[in-house]
Amino acid sequence: MASGDLGAYNIEDLRQMAKKRLPRGIFEYVDRGAEDEIALQHNRDVYRSLKLRNRVMVDVSKRTTETEIFGQKFAMPYGISPTASAGLMSEGGEVGLAQAAARMGVPCTAATNSLTPVEALYDAGEGNIWFQLYMWKDLALRAAFVERIKAIGIDTLLVTVDGSVGANREHDRKNGFSMPLRYTPKLIAQVLAKPGWCLRVLAPQYLKRGVFRKANYPPELASKLTDKYIDHEHTKSDSQNWDDIKRIRDMWPGNLVLKGLQSWEDAVIAADVGLQGVVLSNHGGRYLDTAPAPLQVVPEVRAAVGDRLKIIIDSGARRGSDIVKALALGADMVMSGRPTLFGAAAAGEAGSYRALEIFQTEMDRVMAQLGLNSVDEISPHVFWNPPDWAPVVKG
Numbered sequence: 001m002a003s004g005d006l007g008a009y010n011i012e013d014l015r016q017m018a019k020k021r022l023p024r025g026i027f028e029y030v031d032r033g034a035e036d037e038i039a040l041q042h043n044r045d046v047y048r049s050l051k052l053r054n055r056v057m058v059d060v061s062k063r064t065t066e067t068e069i070f071g072q073k074f075a076m077p078y079g080i081s082p083t084a085s086a087g088l089m090s091e092g093g094e095v096g097l098a099q100a101a102a103r104m105g106v107p108c109t110a111a112t113n114s115l116t117p118v119e120a121l122y123d124a125g126e127g128n129i130w131f132q133l134y135m136w137k138d139l140a141l142r143a144a145f146v147e148r149i150k151a152i153g154i155d156t157l158l159v160t161v162d163g164s165v166g167a168n169r170e171h172d173r174k175n176g177f178s179m180p181l182r183y184t185p186k187l188i189a190q191v192l193a194k195p196g197w198c199l200r201v202l203a204p205q206y207l208k209r210g211v212f213r214k215a216n217y218p219p220e221l222a223s224k225l226t227d228k229y230i231d232h233e234h235t236k237s238d239s240q241n242w243d244d245i246k247r248i249r250d251m252w253p254g255n256l257v258l259k260g261l262q263s264w265e266d267a268v269i270a271a272d273v274g275l276q277g278v279v280l281s282n283h284g285g286r287y288l289d290t291a292p293a294p295l296q297v298v299p300e301v302r303a304a305v306g307d308r309l310k311i312i313i314d315s316g317a318r319r320g321s322d323i324v325k326a327l328a329l330g331a332d333m334v335m336s337g338r339p340t341l342f343g344a345a346a347a348g349e350a351g352s353y354r355a356l357e358i359f360q361t362e363m364d365r366v367m368a369q370l371g372l373n374s375v376d377e378i379s380p381h382v383f384w385n386p387p388d389w390a391p392v393v394k395g
């Protein structure tokens with residue numbers, strides 16, 4: 001399926017389309033952050049503050065954005081972060097995300113809380129699926145999840161560890177929005193104000209699939225997205241600790257990646273306990289407000305762990321140049337969740353694909369402007385006047 005450009009020339013265009021099409025509470029659930037949204041804004045500010053020097057008269061006619069991570073080749077060093085809500089963006093939104101990722105050739109991470117079962121996403125994504133596990137409080141349930149993911153044939157498991165307690169997102173409460181969804185008078189008014197969304201997303205959902213469900217939850221837990229008692233209670237454990245990770249490691253034969261770290265000390269422990277990677281992330285500014293931008297901590301984490309771990313980062317990437325900047329600071333791959341969600345809200349699979357296409361074409365263009373032919377050539381040399389937390393340029 002050809003996507004065309006959909007009239008979207010950058011990720012912000014897709015965001016504006018999503019804003020027009022989604023009920024306000026749902027758009028803000030995706031778009032906004034915790035508390036004063038300092039981390040949310042800072043994530044972007046740090047990317048924007050870094051300046052790149054062009055290089056001229058270099059033959060870049062054979063350049064490629066392709067990369068390899070965990071032994072697998074991808075079209076670019078970019079992947080889709082796990083998000084709980086793509087099914088609220090477009091009908092069967094998660095399926096569209098998985099298909100778009102497969103079409104582009106990048107990994108898509110299926111979320112524990114997704115509204116489509118992971119098995120269906122694995123098929124839609126042609127096997128190109130990673131899985132994000134929340135730390136279920138119930139150890140037996142946690143183990144059952146690991147076994148289930150193993151049986152599907154997924155090889156990379158991301159365990160999200162930054163959500164040991166729920167987030168403080170005041171805008172959600174003001175909008176009457178919560179996950180699980182409750183049809184509060186405020187939310188109903190916002191939904192009715194977007195009849196297009198009701199026709200495109202809500203009606204087909206109820207007609208074809210029934211109520212929104214956290215489709216990966218085991219049957220013994222009621223899984224309607226509107227159920228009162230399905231809450232953070234089950235998946236957020238404030239007693240989680242490294243022993244829990246070791247237990248998962250002992251059961252899991254594939255790549256084990258911890259998502260949600262910001263400290264080099266934690267990354268060193270992750271390497272010591274034998275994990276394959278980390279996702280440095282402040283959850284897109286959705287949990288700890290005033291957290292540093294993950295981009296800023298890449299150099300100190302790389303210095304602390306060397307090549308013992310793959311370093312993936314998310315939170316705030318919106319341009320292909322952002323991927324180049326993150327790699328130049330020492331990351332192996334960049335992820336984000338919101339851009340492909342905005343794309344899904346704008347135009348389903350075609351919109352999510354458009355988001356990926358924007359990242360890829362922008363990255364390709366910037367590499368050419370910097371005189372780079374391959375991802376391996378990206379280094380701290382690309383920066384003009386780098387900040388003092390950037391790695392020292394050698395040679």
Ligand SMILES: Cc1cc2nc3c(=O)[nH]c(=O)nc-3n(C[C@H](O)[C@H](O)[C@H](O)COP(=O)(O)O)c2cc1C
Nearest residue numbers: 030081082083084111160283284315316336337338
């Ligand atoms: C609407 C939404 C839902 C999310 N749900 C999850 C989730 O279920 N599990 C998880 O580990 N991270 C979740 N995240 C965080 C993302 O995986 C990722 O860390 C974040 O989107 C990065 O910020 P960026 O998209 O602005 O780059 C969610 C993010 C958004 C925006």
